[in-house]
Structure formats: C-alpha cells, structure tokens
Amino acid sequence: MNTTRTGYIAVTLSLVVALMLTALPMPAWAALWRPAWVALVLIYWCMAAPAYTGVVMGWVLGLFLDVLAGTLLGQHALALALVAFVAHRFHRQVRVLPIWQQAVSVFGLVFLYQVLNLWITGIQGMPVLASAYWSSPLISMLLWPWVYIVLRDLRRRYQVA
C-alpha cells in the first residue's frame, strides 16, 4: 500500500477530467440527468487505491466543485467527504463483489451524495424537483461498469496501489 508519484499524478488527472466532465455544458432537459462524475471517480479510487484517498481529499475536491457550480462553499464538500468516508470504510467488502453488485452500492453512495446536496439546496429555499433524487444516482449506476473498466486500465498501467 505504498504511494508513488506516478500514482498520485494518475489519480489527480482522472479527478481533473471528472471535474471537466461536470462543467461540460448540457441542454436544459438533460441537466437533471448529469452523472455525478466526481463522486464516481472518487468512489473508484477509495475502493481500489485507499492509500491515495481520504475524507480530506473528498472535501477539497468538493470545494472545487462548489466554486465550479456556484453553490454554497461547503455544500458539495460535505457530501463528497461523507461519500469518501463510507466508500473508504467498506472498500474491502465492496471491491470483491461482481461489477453489477458494485453498481448497486454506487447507486446507494451517489444517492446519499444527492440527498445531502438537495437538502442543503432546499434549506436555502430553492425549489427542488422530486425526480432529482433518483435521476442522477440511476445514471451514475448505469455508467459505473464503464467508469470502472476505464479507471482499472489506468490503474494497471500506472501501477497505482
């Protein structure tokens, strides 16, 4: 479980790409269906290479997401820190599961992330659509196998963890 410099570069680059995918402009009807890219990549690294990640990393990543999305500073940070904590704690149980069972756990984690985000949005008095609770977790779950395969190849090539 030693960390290497190339490992850190690979992890950071994948997270930067996730932030860019999050900032990608999408048509209005698809806005609700935007996958939680940053959460997906963070969950992967928490499970596959726990030595590189942690609660604080999720939190800092969330701060960047807050600035990018123009939300309250700390909103995405809190949600991602919690996701990182849970993913880190159960990484041994989840990483031995077949990929579709992993996807179900990812649904749960992204749902947790989404619920926290929507609660904080709701506390500020903004209207929240009920379908937003499940649309993003669902699309994230369906995308998980592809994210998993791409990041696994990246991990093997750069021998992360």
Added chain:
Amino acid sequence: MARLIAVAVVSVVLMTVDHRAQHLEALRSVLSTLVYPLQVAVDLPIQAGNWVAENFSSRQRLVSDNARLRENQFLLDAKLEKLADLEAENRRLRNLLDSSAKVGERVLVAELLSVDMDPYSRRIVLNKGARDGVEVGQSLIDSNGVMGQVVHVAPFSSNALLITDPSHALPVQNHRSGLRSLAVGIGPLNQLELAHLPNNADVRIGDVLVTSGLGGRFPAGYPVGRIVKVERNRGRPFATVTVQPSARLERNREVLLVWPAQPDEASDTMPTHAESAE
C-alpha cells in the same frame, strides 16, 4: 471518523458564513482562479467549432449577411441620430428642471463560459473579471432586455445570477400604466412572476415591463419582459401574473455588462435584499 466530524463542522460553518455574509469572497475568488483553466478547456472545443463554422461558411452567405447588416446599420444610424437629438433636448429640459440626467452608461461585451450546472439555480459564468473592471452588482443585458446581475467576481471570470433564478427579484414598472412591482424569478422555467399585485391591479396580457431603477442596482428603462398570463383568483389576496423575459436568457453567448452612469452606494449589500427593498 474524527476527520469526518472535523470536516463536517468546517463545512457547516463555511456554508453558514457564505449564506449569511460576504466574507468568503476572497476564498471563492482564489478557488475560481484555480478552476478557470478547466472552464476554458471545456469551452475550447465549442469555440473551435464556432470558429470552423464561421470560416467555412459560404461566400454567398457572407455577402448576404454583410448586405443585411449594412442595411441594419443604416437604419440604426438614422434612429441614433434622432435619439442623440432627443437626448440633448432631454438634458436641456432636465437642466431647466434642475434634476440630474442619467445618460452615458459604459458597457463591456463579455462571453459565457458555462451555464447552469445546477438545475435549480440560474447562474452563468462570464469570461470577464476584476481585471476588466467588473464589479459585484453590475447589471447584465443583451440586445433585447435585462438578463441579470453579477454576484461574484474573480480575477479572470465572474458569476452572474439571471433574473429567472428563484433568489432574484427586480423592481419593474409597467410601461402602459406606470404601475410599479417586483419581478421575481421562479426557477427552472423561463418565466418571471410579479409579486404582491392585488387582484384589481391594472395589468393586462401584452403589457411591456421595464426596469424602474428604484433598487439603485439596475439602470432604469431597460425592457424586462411581456406579461403573458394574468390569473385573478377571488379566493386569494394576490393575482398571479406571469411574465416572459424579453432577453434571450438561454440562447445567448455574448452579453453586455453595464456600468451605471453614477456609481451607486448600495453596491455592497446582498443582491436579493437590495432589490426587494422597493
């Protein structure tokens, strides 16, 4: 576990401070500068696409565009001449009446970098920031009407709130009847509502609303929208009046940032509070 609790406490404190006061502008500005390259990188392919489309458009189209624009320019020039005359007359009359005229606002063209990542709020990121003299509270217009106002400024970019955001309200005046009211954003839809208008208020479908300039934030006289629906419910104290914004909020790439002719004193207050104090 200890780390999670620490981080959660810091997050809650940050959110509370960010929501209640404006002390975190410096932190937000630093982080915005760090993510600015990302936003530019995401925008790059779109810019490249536009560039390619422009460069490979046919000569015939360019010629016809040119002719149309020339004609437009001619018409606008004629109108402008008349307007300059009227403006001079207005200034003369105002001098006679001893009241100050508010003409000669400064403008700057800015481009959109990114739009609404969050489906609940209506915010945009512009490619002009403190370096170009952008200030918090500046209004944002396009060629058809008012779009919104600047809420955060970073060195190279700035965040603006559109008038359709649920936390935004703007003081307007009915062009026909002179009735003043507040146009409040209602979120996901491309619509505004007029707040607190009694059932017998003088509003009709098709009425044009312009900014009243009362909040001190927006310059007066810019078109805001047109009333598309008036519902008068006997059982309710207020009428529901729906307004369609005249600015093309969802379709623009270029916007105009306006500096008021006279600097206003109210620019350090929260946007919502400044505007709702009609």
